[in-house]
Amino acid sequence: MSNVRLLVGTRKGAFILTADAQRKDWHVNGPLFGGWEVYHIKGSPADSNRLYASQTHGWFGQVVQRSDDGGVTWETVNNEFAYDGEVGTHMFYDGTPHPWAFKRVWHFEPSRTDPDFLYAGIEDAALFLSRDGGKSWQELPGLRAVKGSLWQPGAGGMCLHTILVDHNDSNRIYVAISAAGAFRSLDAGQTWKPINCGLVSPYELPDPAAEVGHCVHSIAMHPARPNVLYMQKHWDVMKTENGGDSWSEISGNLPSDFGFPIAVHAHQPDTVYVVPIKSDGEHYPPEGKLRVYRSRTGGNEWEPLTQGLPQEHCYVNVLRDAMAVDTMDPCGVYFGTTGGQVYASADEGDSWVAVCRDLPAVLSVEAQVIP
Amino acid sequence: MITVVLPVQLRTLARITEDVHLDLSAPPTPTSIVDALEAQYPALRGTIRDPATGRRRAFVRFFACGEDISHDGMDRSLPDAVQMGKEPFYIVGAMAGG
Known part of the structure; x- marks a missing residue:
């Protein structure tokens, strides 16, 4: 019988949550890397025991951790992310040119076939690649060549936070950057549009x-439909059916179309999840009610999912990498909040339970199904 | 033999609980101390100084004999008491925030 493992990154360490296929009783292990921010922790689809964690600290910089035993033990690997060639400048908050400088890794995206192959999305925004399990990193500089001088940081920094690789054609990659927008490569990251x-x-x-310059917060894709992408933008929930050549708004009846994460059901490509947030100035749910909204029609028609979620006096946020789905049947949906709660649904979002209530602020959640 | 005191976050990272003792062949400097630390504890690479510039990280401070020597350069000599191991060399995460 399969188990489910949640990889949770927080402001003060990482936590690994495990449950059997029922996903009712959870074991909590952590904190790992206590006192450090863990922006993202993700497992390799090719080897579920191979994990990568981005451990970072405002004082002490970036550390990259790797585990080969599902998070029981860890080793540090290379933490040097050197931009390729002349560093150049991007636009700063005040509209003046500002030199690119590495700050942290926001997101790891391991290959589906090779546990040693993975991408890293970093701040200041760039895409890096490792072919040796994190022992060395090389930038894919073609991305920053796409009007990088005009990119600006969002409020959270100029971060490359989303990396989506087509499951059937690994040459096709989508990335999203705040605040530069979305980009597509059809040649494994050499050139971008x-x-x-x-x-x-x-x-x-x-x-x-x-x-370029749009503040894209997150993008999601169902592996069966690599041309269909769903986007939570700073404001607006968007959809493309042609690989990003054109986007249309699908916010429909959402109480707010501001938010951070977006996710697609593992088995239903038209079923999408968002967590509406009141506004860019008020990063908490509308009316103090924590509601996940689900569309079963690929957007525009949304239903609130509230069972098990606080429906009064709730003023947490859900950050862009803090929602995930598993591949069980029925599909599990998970998200973490800035208030330290991790909510789990084992029934596609119909009902929720708080697996944890008092973790540090949650930065990221990833789900693994362990054979 | 000199003694180096690390902040808790770096001790955790290096998986050590005690002060570090280094036996350096030449009179120690901040650079040679960090070089030796990174060689002995590879997990610390890049955490005390930026790997791209080699500069001390902005929120890391060096103290010796009760004085902040962070701005005296990475190649300055250290007080005799530190060189003789009577006083530790402190690597400190700066107080900041609230």
């Missing part, structure tokens, strides 16, 4: 329909 046509950002950009 901005895919932001249809995004409109009237409150953030002088040119609301600019080719």
